[in-house]
Structure formats: structure tokens, C-alpha cells
Amino acid sequence: MNVEIYENVWDALADTEQEAANLKARSALLYEIRKAVHRWDVPQEEAAKRLGLTRPRTNDLLRGKLAKFSLDALVNIAASAHLDIEIRVKEAA
Numbered sequence: 001m002n003v004e005i006y007e008n009v010w011d012a013l014a015d016t017e018q019e020a021a022n023l024k025a026r027s028a029l030l031y032e033i034r035k036a037v038h039r040w041d042v043p044q045e046e047a048a049k050r051l052g053l054t055r056p057r058t059n060d061l062l063r064g065k066l067a068k069f070s071l072d073a074l075v076n077i078a079a080s081a082h083l084d085i086e087i088r089v090k091e092a093a
Helices: 009-013 017-040 044-051 055-062 071-080
Strands: none
Touching (some): 017 044, 017 071, 044 055, 044 071
């Protein structure tokens, strides 16, 4: 039996390096947006208004349904949440 060890779960789940990179970026954004919304301590309806989303879409976001959000959509949602986004690029290990 061959045992593979991965640096993170996205590397293990993704079929390609590109897909893993996309998953990492999306999950990081989703995590930070969820933290911001929880800090607001408002009902989902109010959070949806602030984010410019429907309440069901906000529910998907708060439940961490990563597959339902593109990187582009998460960038827009983060901006609506008044989060600054910085992109850091470095050589792969």
C-alpha cells in the first residue's frame, strides 16, 4: 500500500496544481468573509443586504459551501464586506 502525504487537504483533493491553488484561494476568502459576518452579529437577512446577496446565497456562504462560489464571486463579496484583499505570490516549494 502506498501512502501519500500532502501539505494540505486541497492538494489531496484536487486533480491538478491549478485546481488546488484555486481551492486554497477560495477557501481563504470564504473563511475571512464568514469571520467578518459573524463579527457583525446580525440576522442573516441583514447580512445578506450588506453583502448584496439573497438570504439563501448568504446561508450557503455561512455554511461554508465552497463549491457554490467562484473566486471572482468571493472577491466581490469580500469587497462588499469591506475587507481589503491582498494577493501574495511566491515560488512553490
